[in-house]
Every structure is written in structure tokens, then in C-alpha cells.
Amino acid sequence: MISVRGRLALAAGACARWASRVTGRGAGAMIGGLVAMTLDSSLLGQLGRGRRTVVITGTNGKSTTTRMAAAALHDLGAVATNAEGANMDAGLIAALAADRTAPLAALEVDEMHVPHVADAVEPAVVVLLNLSRDQLDRVGEINTIERALRAGLARHPDTVVVANCDDVLITSAAYDHPQVVWVAAGGSWSGDSVSCPRSGEVIVREQGHWYSTGTDFARPTPHWWFDEHTLYGPGDVALPMRLALPGAVNRGNAAQAVAAAVTLGADPVAAVAAAATVDEVAGRYRTVTLGQHTVRVLLAKNPAGWQEALAMIDPAATGVVIAVNGQVPDGVDLSWLWDVRFEHFEDTAVVAAGERGTDLAVRLGYAGVEHTLVHDTVRAIGTCPPGRVEVIANYTAFLQLNRVLERHG
Secondary structure (H helix, E strand, O other): OOOHHHHHHHHHHHHHHHHHHHOOOOOOHHHHHHHHHHHOOOHHHHHHOOOEEEEEEOOOOHHHHHHHHHHHHHHHOOEEEOOOOOOOHHHHHHHHHHOOOOOEEEEEOOOOOHHHHHHHHOOOEEEEOOOOOOOOOOOOOHHHHHHHHHHHHHOOOOOEEEEEOOOHHHHHHHOOOOOEEEEOOOOOOOOOOOEOOOOOOEEEEEOOEEEEOOOOOEOOOOOEEEOOOEEEEOOOEEEEOOOOOOOHHHHHHHHHHHHHHHHOOOOHHHHHHHHHOOOOEOOEOOEEEEOOEEEEEEEOOOHHHHHHHHHOOOOOOOEEEEEOOOOHHHOOOOHHHHHOOOOOOOOOEEEEEOOOHHHHHHHHHHOOOOEEEOOOHHHHHHOOOOEEEEEEEOHHHHHHHHHHHHHOO
16 A cells, blocks of 8 residues: 555656656656655555565676566566666666556665665565676675675565575575575676685685685585576476576576576476576667677676676677776776686677777787777677677666667667
């Protein structure tokens, strides 16, 4: 039941959303949510009340896993979700307000906002994907985020936590929780967890297992895991898993989405089939034709994400365009470029692009990668040989390119 003040706030938000759309300023979801939450600060809790909510968070993979979780939950009823990735309070309010009668919700939540969002919506499930260094000028040190998540979860002992046991920091955040479903979702990036977040001692990794030398803190035995073709779960569950999205990282995302849906009562077979239908996430992984080029667009925002995106590059592509901006949403400090391994390009034509293409070109030069520099991303694509071109872009470069591609149809 929404209070009178809450209804007035939602009405004002709807007006702001309409005004944004008719004036061409944007889709209006964010401004609508901002206006509504300004008028009633309790609105998020009111909109979340009475729903079975899954909160999905982590440094990378939030949008993809949320899309998969929403699909996997669909057989249980209508699902309210922030499909476009607006993952702070205003976006969450807009998503929940757009479907007030849906009994379920799948919400992507920025990792810094999870504790107070959980306090507001009392989630049935929290999915913890991974934690790694992101925008230090906004997020801060990653161990601080781990401790905040750990404290936030402690306030909700009845919530089931679906956690990636291959990620040391995620495991630490969930380790003491009374209800955890452990998923071996993978974690090829380990640069931010060389030491134990609990004792400061060394983390030892060997043959898929890890442990701390200073405490009894170690990788838990997973309830769900996967290989190249199959997802395995409790009770001898073994389900073929053929995803539309590429890469081992997306198999890990799917495993956690399915585990969350099954926790809420979804049929495992139907949940895997639904997750497998996801083929694009807010423009990510889309393939479009642009002149003589077939272009696939990937998004990467931090060293761990770049490592995963680079692993998805088709070695048969005729060209690779790497576009980097340095605006506030990207993080203005681009020193992370030196943590990304660009050295594996050989015969593929590589083009550095974006507002900070020169910074990227310097990094590629030190990596020994032959490349050209064309700041405009669309022009950079045009300089590649005809055929398939892979584009990896950070956040604002990705948004800019997608707007251009939409205009091209």
C-alpha cells in the first residue's frame, strides 16, 4: 500500500518523466525517480514491500545477470526489473513504480548502495558476483566495499545469499551469513585479492582452490558449478547450458542467475532455458552492420572487465577498435590501463579510439601492439579492413557509440 504522500511523489515523478521525453532530453526514468524520491524518501521501501526481490550486485556482470535472473524468474510471475541498468535509488524507484503489481523483482544494485537498499526492500535473495578495483575516485578501496557488504548482510539473516566462491572478497562478504548458496562462478582476475581481507595474510591459489595462510578462511565447496556445456547443481542436477552470450564469465553469470531463481522456486530446466535466451544487454554484445563492417560491441569498465572482454575477442576478426574516454562516469584516472594485458594481439588490425585514445595508444605501444590512432570511434571502425570488427569501449565511449549505431538503424 502506497501512502498518500508516496502517490503524490509518484505522480510528480511521472510528470517529470513525461516532460523529459517530450522535450527529447532522455527516456525520463532517472529524472522521474529522482523527483519521486526527493518528495518521499521512504518510497523505495513502500514500492518494494510485499514482493519477493532478488538484488544483484558486484563490480562486473550486474546488468547481464539481472537480465538472466528476470528471465529465469518469469515462470513464477511478473517481474519488475531495471533492465537498462539504472542501479541507484532513483533507477530502482523508477523500475518498481513502472510495474507496481509484479509480485517479483530482479534489481541490479550498485555495490555501494546494497546495504541501504536491502534495508528498504528486504530482499529474499542477494546475488554477489565479484569485487575488484573500479573507479577509485568514486568507489574507494575495494576492501571497504567488502566490509560494508558484510555488515549490510548481517542485518538480514533471513535473506539467502547466492555468492561466487571463486572470488575471495565475495566469499569474505558472505562467509559468516547463515544462509548461503555457493556458486563456482569463476574469477580469472585475482589482482585485488592477493591478501586475505580478514587477516591480511597471503591467499594461496592451487588447482581451482584457494585458502588464506593466516586463518581457516578458504574456498567453500560449491553447490552449483559448470563446465563448457553443462550446469551442475544440488541433488545431482546436470543441465545442458548453451548461452547466446559469449565467454566463461557469462556462464558464471548464468549459473548465479539460475541459482537465485531456483532458490525462489523456479524449475531448474526452465530457468536455464530462459537465461540462455538473453542475447543482448542494453546494447552490449549487439552485432550491427555499418558499411562494409559487421560490428560487435563489448563494454568494459575496469581491469577485471577488460580482461574478460579481451578474452571474448574473435581471433578471426579483421579489426579491433578499443575506445576509451575519461569522463566522470568512466573515472578520470586512467592509470588502470597499465593493469590490462593488451599484449595478445598479433595479426589483427588494432585502432585506439575515444577521447583518451592517446593515453591508450601509449599503453598499446608499450605492450608492443601495432596500432593506429583515430579518436572518433565510428571513423576508427571505418579504417579497419572490410569484415568483422570487434569494438571494446568503456562506459561513456560505449554510450556514444550506441547512440550513433541507433541512428544508423
